[in-house]
Amino acid sequence: MKEGFQTRMMVSAMALALVALAFAASVPNVGASWTSSWNYEVSMGDPVSQATVVGSPEGIVYVMGGVTAVPYTALTSAYAYDTETGSWTSLNPLPAATRGAAGAMGLDGRVYVFGGYVGGPLEYTQIYDPDADLWTLGELMPYPVWEAKAATLGNGSICVVGGEDVPGLVQIYDPAANTWSIGPPVPEYVMCGAMVSIGDDLYYSGGGSDGYAATTNLFKYDSALGAWTTLADLLEPRAGHAMVEGVDGLLYILGGADDGSNLPAPVYDSVYAYDIEADEWSEATSMDVARTYLGAAATSDGRIWALGGNSASTVYTEVESLQLYLFDYSVELSSSSVRAGESVLLMADAEFVYVEESGSELRWSLVSADDGTVYASEYVWNSMPSPMALTIDVSAVAPAGDYLVVIEYWYVYADVTYEYVTDLELELEVLPAADPADLLIADLEEQIAALEEQLSELNDSMAASDAALMADIAALEDALAALEASVDTDNLALMDEIAALQDQITALQTALDEANQDVGDVQTSVDDKMSAVMGYAIIGLLVVVVLLLIVMMVMGRKSAPPPAP
Structure with a gap:
């Protein structure tokens, strides 16, 4: 560095x-933009072309029906591809074999497969529930179709557009009511092209017009106008191609051929991007495998996917992905x-x-x-x-x-x-x-401005502190007043209690005095009796003493010797 x-x-x-x-x-x-090369991903177990390929918001791509080889024999097989883990899962088979059917993911999370071909165009509405891995049949289509295209609108209805022998026909299926209706027709005969929806608008690209020869047409159904309009032509005629909307908001068409027949020649690996706002096409990174009647999906991690398809003689198992990205700078x-x-x-x-x-x-x-x-x-x-x-x-x-x-x-x-x-x-x-003196003055002005800002902040801080102190004082005064009021109220009850206690004390004192008086009287009586007893005892004692003296005198005389002669 x-x-x-x-x-x-x-x-x-x-x-x-x-x-x-x-x-x-x-x-x-x-x-x-997009990266400069496609990446090979985990291939399908069996080669598949003309399948109904539908991607889910969770990054699961469903591959329903189609064919595995030339000549074309319709299949009932169904698979799910996890674009995050690269794993393939076999699903319950379709109720009816089909190839070249139209398909779309409904807002209810179910996969809808319309029409197709087995000996002639089909009119089936086959509905797959991924949560239950079960198929059911919906109301039959008003008109059987082969190589029609389907897309789900923002209102939940599914449009099935074009197909062989139904020039420009738009059939609209209501999944909630299980009913069909007819919408405004496309300006031209369309079949084996490709279609996506954005909100309630439809974009239909290329395909054959009154036959299998590819065109450069790009039609838009404008829901605000309730009519189809014509947009910028594709850079080259295409039929049997796939079309997806990338995370960048551009529309991508992948592969295809010069016509929509079963055995086209040549087939292409080219990829083109359409800018809706600019109404312009540009060339993007080509796939590694040239193919027609392939399936495609776009996932939320910014990748677009190409699955299966065929050339004039080979049906492919290859799965490729192209990383898209957004770039922003300032x-x-x-x-x-x-x-x-x-x-x-x-x-x-x-x-x-x-x-x-x-x-x-x-x-x-x-x-x-x-x-x-x-x-x-x-x-x-x-x-x-x-x-x-x-x-x-x-x-x-x-x-x-x-x-x-x-x-x-x-x-x-x-x-x-x-x-x-x-x-x-x-x-x-x-x-x-700047002049040096001007620089010095500017520097001093900056310092003065900084000091003034600090002084202003200090004043604001002191004012805030003063306000807080005054608020505290006011709060204390309020608390004191409340305490005084509480004390005045409490004193009345306290005085009553004191008076009652004083009365009890007086009564107790009186009782005590009376008890003391009784004790005094008893004591006096006892004292008197003790005095009398003591008097009698003293007298008795004196008597005893006198008697002893007398005895002693008598005894003294008896023991004295006789007087001398």
Whole structure:
């Protein structure tokens, strides 16, 4: 990777942020395209041609009836192909063998097979329910058809258009009512062509007109007008081809031959794309296998499919797919003007849908619109997906005037393809280089503006804080008032309770006093009795003491010796 690229390219958050800005200059593009080759997929177990081939929104392709070899013998076999896994499943067979029948997927998810050929045109309406793997028969068609084409309209009805021996006939089937009606006829005899529906409109391409010889016709049934109109002719006559609408909104016709007979010669591998809005045809990538009476389907992953078909002598088993993709890009400048000596950003953004981007390379130049002088140029290789932001440095000596940022080329690569953009020009005005004093003043003004913004934010923050504080104070005041009111109310009940308690206390005190009085009286009585007892005890004691003294005196006398003679 080049050093200039490393220092200049900023594929980062800055680049992503710039996408959202209102850029002063831009060159947008939206397109649809296809890869350069078809891919071989899992082939059918048996060769099949002239089968009814119908695709479902879930990516399942149904192959009903048809033939397996030349000469042509109609089949009852039915298969389902899972385009995601590449697996084939055998289904319950059709009630009636058929080839060259018209078919469509109904809005109810069932497959409808109309008419066909076994010894002559058929009038059967055969209905397959994928959920139950069962067939039923609907109301017979008003007119039997072979090589008619069918498509489901947005209102749910199914149109069966053309067929051998029914010039321009349009038969309309109502699946809900199981009834048929006749619609406005196609301007010409049509058979063995191809048809798709978009909303309530029909597009019928090529086929034979009053015979098997191929035509270049393209008819549209315009539901708004209630009539058929003629669009741009196919690039070549085709019959026995297939037709699908791709995810890009283009109509693709695949293969076919110069006539719609069973053994046509030659057969083609060519593929053409029709742009409805532009009413124009272009050539797309050819298939690997040339074939007619093939089946085709388109799936939501962006692929179109070609299945089976035959040449003048061979019926094929091959299944091929072609990857379609969408491509979108924009190239923008961050400003429409810049001063000499300063820089501007070039934003290059690309997007693939259905394929993955892998990188890009780009060369730009800064050129004077006045004299063609190149003042800057750079080559950039980007190994990462878009977007990328490139810095364009405008020389300080570049004279003031009008300039062009020229994208000489820009290649955007995906895993299987690439897109390129060349010779894009973005206008850029280069202003005189700024005076140093002016730069200083501008820098000071920016600083002042930043300080003023900070001051404003601070004031806003303080104002918000003050408001929040005042709100808190008001809330506290409200809470206090509520508390005071609650206290006043509660005090009345409290005072009543206190008064009741005081009454109880008084009663208890009175009872206590009375009890104390009784105790005092008892104590006094006890004291009196104890005093009397104590008196009697003392007297008794004194008596005992006296008696003891007397006894002692008596005893003393008896023991004393007699007096001396």
